[in-house]
Structure formats: C-alpha cells, structure tokens
Amino acid sequence: MGATLQTVADQVGVSRSTVSNAYSRPDQLSPELRARILAVAERLGYPGPNPSARSLRRGKVDAIGVLLTANLSMAFRDPYAVAYLRGLAEAAEQRKTSLLLIPLPHNDQEGALDAVRNAAVDAFCVYCVPDWFKALEIINFRGLPVVGGEDPAITGQLSGEVGFVGIDERKAARRLAAHVAALGHRRVALIGHWITDTSVTGPVDVHPDELRYYVSGERVRGFRDALVAAGVDLADVVLINAAENDRLVGAEAAGHALDRQDRCTAILSTSDVLALGVLDALAVRGLRPGRDVSVTGFDDIPEAAAVGLTTIRQPSVERGRIAGELLLDPPADPQARHRVLPTTLVVRATTGPINQESSS
Amino acid sequence: MGATLQTVADQVGVSRSTVSNAYSRPDQLSPELRARILAVAERLGYPGPNPSARSLRRGKVDAIGVLLTANLSMAFRDPYAVAYLRGLAEAAEQRKTSLLLIPLPHNDQEGALDAVRNAAVDAFCVYCVPDWFKALEIINFRGLPVVGGEDPAITGQLSGEVGFVGIDERKAARRLAAHVAALGHRRVALIGHWITDTSVTGPVDVHPDELRYYVSGERVRGFRDALVAAGVDLADVVLINAAENDRLVGAEAAGHALDRQDRCTAILSTSDVLALGVLDALAVRGLRPGRDVSVTGFDDIPEAAAVGLTTIRQPSVERGRIAGELLLDPPADPQARHRVLPTTLVVRATTGPINQESSS
DNA sequence: TTGAAAGCGATACCAT
DNA sequence: ATGGTATCGCTTTCAA
Numbered sequence: 001m002g003a004t005l006q007t008v009a010d011q012v013g014v015s016r017s018t019v020s021n022a023y024s025r026p027d028q029l030s031p032e033l034r035a036r037i038l039a040v041a042e043r044l045g046y047p048g049p050n051p052s053a054r055s056l057r058r059g060k061v062d063a064i065g066v067l068l069t070a071n072l073s074m075a076f077r078d079p080y081a082v083a084y085l086r087g088l089a090e091a092a093e094q095r096k097t098s099l100l101l102i103p104l105p106h107n108d109q110e111g112a113l114d115a116v117r118n119a120a121v122d123a124f125c126v127y128c129v130p131d132w133f134k135a136l137e138i139i140n141f142r143g144l145p146v147v148g149g150e151d152p153a154i155t156g157q158l159s160g161e162v163g164f165v166g167i168d169e170r171k172a173a174r175r176l177a178a179h180v181a182a183l184g185h186r187r188v189a190l191i192g193h194w195i196t197d198t199s200v201t202g203p204v205d206v207h208p209d210e211l212r213y214y215v216s217g218e219r220v221r222g223f224r225d226a227l228v229a230a231g232v233d234l235a236d237v238v239l240i241n242a243a244e245n246d247r248l249v250g251a252e253a254a255g256h257a258l259d260r261q262d263r264c265t266a267i268l269s270t271s272d273v274l275a276l277g278v279l280d281a282l283a284v285r286g287l288r289p290g291r292d293v294s295v296t297g298f299d300d301i302p303e304a305a306a307v308g309l310t311t312i313r314q315p316s317v318e319r320g321r322i323a324g325e326l327l328l329d330p331p332a333d334p335q336a337r338h339r340v341l342p343t344t345l346v347v348r349a350t351t352g353p354i355n356q357e358s359s360s
Numbered sequence: 361m362g363a364t365l366q367t368v369a370d371q372v373g374v375s376r377s378t379v380s381n382a383y384s385r386p387d388q389l390s391p392e393l394r395a396r397i398l399a400v401a402e403r404l405g406y407p408g409p410n411p412s413a414r415s416l417r418r419g420k421v422d423a424i425g426v427l428l429t430a431n432l433s434m435a436f437r438d439p440y441a442v443a444y445l446r447g448l449a450e451a452a453e454q455r456k457t458s459l460l461l462i463p464l465p466h467n468d469q470e471g472a473l474d475a476v477r478n479a480a481v482d483a484f485c486v487y488c489v490p491d492w493f494k495a496l497e498i499i500n501f502r503g504l505p506v507v508g509g510e511d512p513a514i515t516g517q518l519s520g521e522v523g524f525v526g527i528d529e530r531k532a533a534r535r536l537a538a539h540v541a542a543l544g545h546r547r548v549a550l551i552g553h554w555i556t557d558t559s560v561t562g563p564v565d566v567h568p569d570e571l572r573y574y575v576s577g578e579r580v581r582g583f584r585d586a587l588v589a590a591g592v593d594l595a596d597v598v599l600i601n602a603a604e605n606d607r608l609v610g611a612e613a614a615g616h617a618l619d620r621q622d623r624c625t626a627i628l629s630t631s632d633v634l635a636l637g638v639l640d641a642l643a644v645r646g647l648r649p650g651r652d653v654s655v656t657g658f659d660d661i662p663e664a665a666a667v668g669l670t671t672i673r674q675p676s677v678e679r680g681r682i683a684g685e686l687l688l689d690p691p692a693d694p695q696a697r698h699r700v701l702p703t704t705l706v707v708r709a710t711t712g713p714i715n716q717e718s719s720s
Numbered sequence: 721t722t723g724a725a726a727g728c729g730a731t732a733c734c735a736t
Numbered sequence: 737a738t739g740g741t742a743t744c745g746c747t748t749t750c751a752a
Contacts, residue, residue: 004744004745004746005745005746005747006745006746014722014723015722015723015724016723016724016745016746016747017722017723017724017747017748018721018722018723020746020747020748021721021722021747024746024747028721028722029721029722030721033721033722042501045501045503047501047502047503048477048498048501048502049477049478049745049746049747050416050744050745050746051477051478051479051480051481052412052413052415052416052421052480052744052745052746053412053416053728053744053745053746053747054478054745054746054747055412055478055480055746056410056412056413056416056728056729056730056744056745056746056747057727057728057745057746057747057748058728058746058747058748059728061412061480062474062475062478063460063480072449072452072453073446073447073449073450073453076442076443076445076446076449077446082436082442083436085436086433086436086437087433089432089433089436089461089463090433092432092463093432093433093463093464096463096465096472096474096475097463097475098460098461098462098463098475098479099460099461099463100423100458100459100460100461101449101458101459101460101461102458103449103452103453103456103457103458103459104453105456112456114422114456115422115456115457115458117408117409117411118409118411118414118415118422119411119458120411120412120415120421120423120480121411138408141402141405141407141408142407142408143405143407306666364728364729364730365729365730365731366729366730374738374739375738375739375740376729376730376731376739376740377731377732377738377739377740378737378738378739380730380731380732381731381737381738384730384731388737388738389737389738390737393737393738409729409730409731410728410729410730412728412729412730413728413729413730413731413744414729414730414731415730416728416729416730416731416744416745416746417729417730417731417732417743417744418730418731418732418744419744721752722751722752723750723751723752724749724750724751724752725748725749725750725751726747726748726749727746727747727748728745728746728747728748729744730743730744731742731743731744732741732742732743732744733740733741733742734739734740734741735738735739735740735741736737736738736739736740
C-alpha cells in the first residue's frame with residue numbers, strides 16, 4: 001500500500017528518474033537494471049506511475065471526452081448514436097486513446113456540471129447536445145480541441161474547434177418532405193426532438209425559424225421548405241415537440257397528431273426512433289402506415305429497413321470514425337477538416353399516396 | 361493561455377486557497393468574494409481547476425474504467441453489451457461519475473496495455489474479457505475496486521474485488537441443451553465465442569473442461585452436461601471456436617458444422633449474435649431452422665424475438681446497473697455484494713423435434 | 721547510463 | 737472567512 005516511485009527508487013538504490021524511465025522510456029536504461037527495478041516494484045506492490053500525477057506532469061491524458069446526447073444512458077437506446085460511438089471507438093482504439101463518457105445532468109444545472117469541468121481529457125467530441133446547454137460553454141472555456149459535427153455555426157464559435165463532420169441536414173430533410181408532398185399530402189404533422197425544450201412532449205406554437213436545437217431545427221426547417229414549395233398551407237402543419245429521442249415518446253407525440261378531428265395524413269419525424277413510436281401509435285389505433293397515414297423517419301437505423309420505414313440514410317459509424325480522426329490526427333489542410341457526408345432518400349412502405357377515403 | 365489558480369489569486373489579491381474554495385467549496389467564502397474571483401477568472405481565461413492536478417491531490421477522479429469486451433468497437437455491435445453499458449451509464453450518471461472506455465490492444469501485447477495502466481479512474485468494471493488477458497493482471501495490480509461479473513473464481517482473486525453480478529451460466533446452458541436433447545437431437549454442434557483463442561474460427565479438439573474463457577466455457581460445459589445426461593455420445597458433438605462475437609463469424613462457424621457429411625441436427629451457440637449468424641448460414645444453404653436444423657442462442661437480445669430464436673434470457677441493463685451500483689455504493693453486507701440474477705429459457709421457433717427425413 | 725533539482729497545478733489542514 | 741504551508745507523485749531538463 002502506498003508504494004510510490006520514491007519507495008521503489010530507494011529500495012533499488014537508484015534515483016526516481018531512473019525508475020520513471022524504467023516505465024516510460026525503456027530505452028534509457030540497461031535491460032538488467034530495468035528488470036531489477038520492475039521486480040522490486042512488483043514485490044513492493046507498486047502499481048505503476050500514478051495516472052493523475054503522470055498526466056499532470058506531461059500535460060496529456062490520452063483520452064477524449066464524449067458528450068453523447070444530453071442524456072447518456074438514453075443514447076444507448078438509439079442505434080444511431082451507438083453506431084456513431086462505435087466509429088469513434090474505432091478511431092480511438094487504433095491510437096490507444098480512451099473514451100471518457102461524460103454524463104450530463106438532466107437539468108443542465110450549473111453546479112451539476114462538474115463532470116464536464118473536471119473531465120481529464122485532451123479533447124472533446126460533442127454529439128447531439130442542444131446548443132443552449134451550459135456544458136458547451138464550459139467546454140468552450142476549457143479551450144480544448146473540439147469536434148462537434150452538428151451545427152457548423154455553433155461549433156465554429158467554440159474556441160477549440162478543430163473540425164466538423166456532419167451532413168446537410170436541411171437539404172436531406174427537404175428531399176424527404178418533397179417526396180411526401182409529391183404523394184399529395186397537405187395536412188402534415190412534424191415531430192421534432194428537443195425543438196423547444198427537453199421536458200414536455202406535445203404540440204408547440206413556434207415558428208420553425210425560431211427552433212434552437214440545430215439538428216432538429218434544420219430538419220424541421222427542411223420539411224417546411226419543401227412543404228411550402230409544394231404549396232402546403234403552413235396553418236395545416238402541426239409542430240410537435242418530443243422531450244426525448246425515444247420510441248415511447250414518439251408514440252406519445254404521434255398521439256397528439258392523430259387524436260384530433262382534422263387528423264393529418266402524414267407524420268414526419270426528426271429521427272427513426274421517434275418514427276418507430278409513431279408506427280406504434282398507428283398500430284394501436286388500427287391505422288395502416290402508408291395507407292391511412294404516411295410516416296417517415298431520419299437516420300436509417302437497421303430497424304427502419306425491417307419495418308419498411310421511409311427515411312433518410314446518413315453515415316453513422318463513419319461519421320463517428322471521422323470525428324475521432326479529426327480530433328486525433330487533425331489534417332493540415334483546413335479544407336479536409338470540414339466534412340459534409342452524403343445522404344440518401346430511402347423510400348419504403350410507410351409512405352404512400354394520399355388516401356381519399358380515410359382523409360375525407 | 362496558461363492562466364492558473366495562482367494567476368487568478370494574484371489578480372484578485374487573495375490566496376490560492378481562497379480561489380480554490382471559490383470553485384470547490386462555495387460555502388467557504390462570501391458570495392461577493394466568490395463572484396469577484398469567478399469574474400476575474402473568466403476575464404483571465406482561467407479554465408477552472410486542472411483536472412489532473414485536482415485528482416492527484418484529492419486522490420479521486422470520479423470516473424470508472426470500463427473494459428468492455430476484448431474488442432471495444434466490436435462490443436458496440438452486440439446489443440447485449442450495449443444494454444449492459446446502458447445500465448452502467450444509468451448508475452454512473454446518477455452519481456455524476458464518468459465512464460472511461462478503455463481500448464484493449466487486439467493482441468493483448470505487453471507494451472500496448474498502457475491505456476489500462478494509465479487510466480485515471482477510481483475503479484474498474486470488467487465485462488467479457490478472457491481471463492488470460494494481461495489487462496486483468498494490470499488491473500489486479502493496481503488494486504482498485506473491481507466488479508467483474510463473470511467468473512466468480514477469477515474476480516475472487518482480484519485484489520480489489522468488491523462484488524459480483526452475473527448469472528449461473530452453466531445451469532442456464534444446461535436447461536437450454538436439455539430442451540434440445542429432449543427434442544431428440546443427438547448429433548450436435550456447439551459454437552463458442554473465444555473458447556480457445558481470439559483469432560481462429562473453426563472446429564477445435566479440446567475437452568470442455570479445458571476451456572479457459574469463463575463465460576463461454578461454462579456455457580459449453582452446461583451444454584455438455586445436459587447432452588451427456590440425455591445419453592448423447594460426446595463423439596457426436598462438434599466444438600467450434602468463434603474468433604469474435606459477431607454475426608458474420610457465427611455464420612462462418614456454422615459453415616464448419618453444416619458442410620460435412622454427418623451434418624448435425626442442432627447447433628447451440630454461446631450468444632444470440634452468433635446464433636443469428638448460424639441462421640444466416642442455414643438460409644444460404646436452404647435449410648429451415650427448427651425443421652432441418654435446430655438453432656439456439658443465449659442472451660435474448662431484441663432481434664432474437666424478431667426472428668423467433670430459442671434462447672436463454674438474462675438481465676442486461678439491470679446487470680450493468682447493478683455492476684455500477686456495486687462499484688459506486690458497495691453495500692455493507694457482503695452477501696449483498698454477490699448477485700446471481702435469474703435467467704429464463706425462452707422457447708421459440710428455431711428449435712423443433714428431430715426431423716427423421718433430413719437427418720437420415 | 722544515471723542522478724539532482726525544479727516544477728506541473730491544485731487541495732487540505734491548521735492558524736488567524 | 738482567509739491565508740500559509742506542506743504535499744500529492746511524477747517527468748524532465750541538464751549535468752555528471
């Protein structure tokens with residue numbers, strides 16, 4: 001217990017530096033001496049250099065901090081987030097770097113953000129954190145390298161921003177909504193994750209331009225763009241906030257759209273997970289997706305294919321991997337540090353032409 | 361740049377202690393002074409106490425190290441591992457504790473284990489790491505609290521073991537194999553994850569008692585127990601190693617069982633992920649699961665239900681949560697620190713009575 | 721190849 | 737309520 005570099009050095013009869021070298025620079029001393037030192041260390045129960053002391057001195061930790069969604073454990077329910085994390089892990093493990101998953105307090109209260117403040121990391125990767133979260137300010141203030149991958153504008157303001165990897169959210173959303181509009185839908189509901197806040201699920205009365213959370217905001221604006229372009233009356237468009245990116249919440253949100261007199265004929269969600277919930281809500285009410293009500297998602301998680309969900313496919317693992325690479329090996333060329341990845345419209349069975357009978 | 365506690369203290373005209381208190385013990389100084397200090401700190405661009413220095417001094421990091429599978433990024437492909445991690449995250453986020461995901465070198469080579477050695481954490485949670493991995497020795501030597509949750513014997517030897525959370529692997533496997541044997545199957549193949557090593561997929565000639573990796577070993581031994589009890593000749597049982605817990609690898613392993621003259625009538629795998637691969641292999645060969653060949657998994661991941669896989673259900677999220685709780689709030693009662701969770705045999709469509717025609 | 725000395729940046733205890 | 741002081745454990749020049 002309590003063995004330290006000093007203890008070992010004393011026992012062996014060498015200086016601290018030498019013991020330190022035995023661990024961190026094997027080439028700086030004779031193999032025999034090193035062996036002797038390591039043996040003594042083992043006998044003394046010296047656990048090796050103290051990680052905190054070591055990183056304090058070296059100024060490096062070999063870990064990157066990950067803010068995965070405003071709600072860490074919830075993130076693991078979203079296959080897309082998991083895939084992103086997998087990509088990040090791939091990049092990290094290739095470089096012997098650990099990933100520090102930092103939990104955010106559910107309320108984002110000042111004092112509760114210690115975990116972000118005290119995170120011993122060399123850089124941060126931020127994924128799906130609403131831009132108004134205080135955690136971002138802290139990260140910004142710490143001045144470490146950051147890869148956001150969402151709002152180019154916001155991450156552009158982070159002092160340590162090293163790059164960006166994302167997609168053209170709005171354009172992709174536009175294509176999806178254009179597809180829906182082309183099928184004749186005019187009464188539409190849009191379900192957005194955190195478009196207003198992170199606590200209440202239900203209809204909101206906000207102009208799309210005001211939505212703050214970048215990802216959902218852009219997607220909703222993309223939907224709006226396309227609907228307006230198709231001549232849809234915005235008064236016929238219901239906007240619903242989802243307090244969590246969760247299937248159950250998606251179902252709840254859909255309820256607000258379905259259980260009203262002038263039921264909409266299409267429901268567009270800002271994620272597949274929410275859309276799966278929407279499908280659940282339809283099932284409960286005996287409505288057929290693609291016939292009675294058209295439904296779309298966003299991400300193209302594996303389950304989307306399984307249930308025939310029309311959606312936008314975006315890279316997941318790759319996106320995480322690139323984020324990690326940007327952080328760990330920032331390319332010299334600034335151009336190469338701004339990556340906009342391609343997306344694809346995937347039309348499946350949950351969207352179909354407007355059905356005159358059930359919409360009347 | 362480079363602002364430190366000292367800098368701030370000098371500017372404000374107070375001592376370091378006071379500045380430190382302003383951050384870590386707000387109640388130790390007047391609100392006005394604190395406000396003044398924080399303001400100056402902000403102006404100076406002082407990012408807050410240096411995490412490494414802080415944890416060096418306090419002897420605490422507020423992070424727990426996670427060894428998730430021998431292959432971190434691969435772990436994210438396994439829904440069971442992800443669920444476990446979710447539970448762990450739930451426990452951690454409730455206690456403002458971060459999770460340090462530590463990558464293991466693929467070869468488990470000495471030098472490459474720095475990440476484990478240098479991990480700044482207060483404790484370790486080890487999940488699905490083969491017992492012969494050097495990483496475990498290092499963890500053991502560091503003497504930090506550990507929750508293994510797999511091999512009670514091995515974790516029992518870890519100096520810092522604080523508890524155990526797992527299932528009765530062997531008993532569960534026995535029930536599963538008994539079900540298969542009761543259906544009349546006598547020529548059986550067992551596919552085990554890492555039962556010999558982590559590099560080659562294919563038949564192995566090892567006695568079940570010799571298998572080293574605890575989890576798979578116990579499951580295989582459980583299978584064996586039940587088969588022998590049912591009068592199966594062990595000479596008719598093929599043992600196949602899977603180099604990775606991966607669907608593709610499962611399919612590959614199944615190939616070794618299916619593409620031989622005396623094709624087996626049942627294939628038992630040590631995980632659902634592998635079993636899904638087995639089903640793929642059957643499909644490719646035009647064989648019907650539950651009719652031509654019976655197939656079983658282990659874990660009961662969501663996809664198992666979707667494809668009708670017969671399997672053993674074991675708690676996932678809960679298991680991770682308990683592991684986290686054991687680490688973060690070890691119960692005083694030693695009894696309460698040894699948790700064996702219940703499992704259930706879930707019979708679905710992939711197992712059926714032996715089919716005389718195709719087995720002849 | 722090895723050792724001596726100087727921090728890295730912060731916190732805790734004890735006074736005041 | 738604040739300040740002084742010792743110390744946490746290690747790495748890193750630089751000199752021998």
